Amino acid sequence: MSGRHGIPKSRWLPAYVTVYLAFLYFPILLLPIFSFNNAATTTFPLAGFTTKWYASLWHNTALLEAARNSMIVGVSVAILSTVLGICAARAITRYRFRGQRAATGLIMAPLFLPEIIFAVSLLMIILQLGVELSLVTVILGQVIFCLPYAMSVLISGFGGFDRSLEEASLDLGETAIGTFRRVTLPVVAPALVSSLLVSFTVSLDEFILAFFLSGTEPTLPVYIWGQLRFAAKLPGVLALGSVMILISILLLTLSEIIRRRAEHRLRAQGALNA
């Protein structure tokens, strides 16, 4: 970690980074801590260890229902956003065409838009068309929300992809479809998996769209929102939240490991391209 000459190395900075990381992680670590606390309130000092809040989750049918809904939505959203993301990311990294910037801008816009506004706009158009609110409407809306994330992952995956690999395949007699199957797909597979995992995570944690568009079938965040009004339900929510945080972190770690392995491989391939 020795800095190059001219790049100052402050003694305060590592301390600041530590405080900053503590600030980031404190609220997230707090939920699991209280989820094992043998009290219905969230106060210090802690009142002893228990797993009863977790046990109570298993007998809560409304919660299990919401978890099932979240799974359906998450898987559908992950697949849809990844498929749509592949088309767009591939078009952007592989071809040059007019309107490319505008198209990219529109697809990435949800990153730069207050979520409430497109939640409301989707609600309006859906009700206007007379479509019943259901998990399907949640899926349709969340795909828009997840596309920018899927796109970022896929674009960086495809961007490292060397076009001459496909040309080499064509040159060796393979057809366009065969080339996609035998070269493109295997090489970008890690990016696809990464995109699926990231989209699933985003969908699992997404609240606003689900809140507006889910009708009578709540996803997990919508279920939690409903429970927050009741102080007595708090420990159960904390336990559920801890499980969700754990799932999110596991999925993200997995996606990161896959992405970095692929990057390492592609970098070795691309070393000569420079």
Added chain:
Amino acid sequence: MAVLSATEVEQRPTHPPKNKARWTASEEASGLALISPTLLYAVALLFLPILIVVAYSFWTQDYLTIDRTFTLQNYKTALGEPIYQDLLVRSLVISLVVSVVTVTLSYPIAWFISFHGGVHKNLWLFLITVPCWTSYLLRVMSWKVILGYGGVMNTGLLSIGIIDKPLTSLLYNSNAVVITLVHSWAAFAILPIFVSLEKVDRSLIEAAHDLGDNKLMSFLRVTLPLSLPGVISAFLIVMIPTVGDYVTPKLVGGKDGVMIATAIQAQFGKGANWPLGAALSVTTMVIVSAMAGIAVLALKLLVRMAK
């Protein structure tokens, strides 16, 4: 392309069919064909809905029927009613404060990872981003637990004797909203700044030192201006979405922390005045975009002065 086809046809009148075939196989056609499913999806479920919102904002609603005559009445209400004025101003101030604080706090972190992250840059980035990928709702809830009257902060401080009765000023005000939002958006601010810092050629900084700048000067004259694009996108990526945040003000904002999203949501719930809700949405979008534009200009000006 048009120029090219014309000359080709003139030069080689025997080959016109090939030109067409050559265009269909061209970059442009393939690119457009490939992006069209995604683009159509985004147009149908993002662009059109926003257009409808804009259209609605010029209409009026009488119970369940929509009157489609053009009117600015909704905007008069949105901009004229003191309650909406207050909410808009508060939302804008909060989002501005949140983005300034977030970017300022995040810059040193991005700088640290980029310049001193060594071989573990990716690990650092991962560590920083993980909290932001966990449920937003849960994080806000956690802050409520931390800042509440009988919450972690108060009981913690009480038990070690720093305070002798719980503080009431922690939760249910705009400060709580700002703290929570800063926490939520930290990684989103760090990433773009980090990316632009990575692009800064290290030898430029060495050159600045070689030419007599001290560390602070070289930072102000080289590193900061070159990382400005990252700072700007960090600023936008935080400011624009936060202005319409719904969950945070609702959970930790209390009466003092209510923001415009609550008012917008109300128009689609029991209050049911879609055109007014639409007008509030459009107003929010327009004002926040304008303010973001001004902030970006101000930022650029500031850096130019530093040079």
Added chain:
Amino acid sequence: MPETPMITIEAVNKFYGIYKALDDVSLDIAAGEFFSLLGPSGCGKTTLLRSIAGFDTPSTGDIRIDGQSVIGTPPNRRPTNMVFQNYAIFPHLDVEENVAYGLKRLKLDASGERRRVGAALDQVRLGHLGKRRAHELSGGQRQRVALARALVMRPKVLLLDEPLSALDKKLREEMQVELRSLQKAVGITFILVTHDQYEALALSDRIAVMFGGRIAQVATPKEIYQRPTTRQIADFLGGMNFMKARITGETATRLSVETPRFGGVTLDKPLGFNARNGTATIGIRPERLRVLWDDAKADFELAGRVVDRHYFGEITHLIVDVPGMEQPLSVSETNNFGADDIPVGDAVRLAYDPDALVALSD
């Protein structure tokens, strides 16, 4: 030139918008020939190669391979194979799988496929590395995999896009020798794209020099080097001393000129030569000027003074000011006789052969 060329390029133009990447290119390449396309970056050599491979389509004109027009034929159905500049080794496959990639389409039986892969790998001396992955290979090894992968398809024409540019100098020179003997062994047409004049000179049967999308000259390496037709070609292929000369006589093939210091000479007239105001550009290579030691005599001599000296190890460049000439002459002399010890400022006598002078188009 044999009766039917392996490759015929006929009046090919390629436009990108209003930019002309290929400008009326016509060329015949014989079967079994090692042919190089040489030129600076952006001269159109890669576009021409990719047009033969099928990755670029000419805007107008025709390309025939073995007598068949290939316009409209996709790359996977052309009897050509390519070695890419960055080698394009599939990162998800090992060396053997890379080489077998194209064979899979041919549906050979397993043992036949293995035999061909093994033979191809032995040919490039990689038989022992079959199970390695791309990222475990050195630059030279990757290049061999790319060669084996293309040759195993038994193409009529092998296309090589700057295959040696990513290698360091020593390895590059080794691979040049190997590439040449490989071509002799397999006996098929090789078309090499390069911006390295020495590579082109060392490897090729014939070279096409390209500038700005046009072919400037097609000839054997020796002819290109000794008898460049234009000043641009002469300059691109090593250095040359240029001087203006007055034209005193002209026939269909010969040119008589009067030079300030080299006297009156009669030279071959380059193709497409145009006299400008009765003057022509004459050139002589620095190594065709020789320092005369002590009282040695030569039929043709010049007298001058050394104004600068650059040492290059086995040779020294002397910059010699010759009274009456616009530019000082650059002289390349081997260091066997102590050219590196001639002090700047000393008077020297230079010998030359009038046959070494060439007339050039501007």
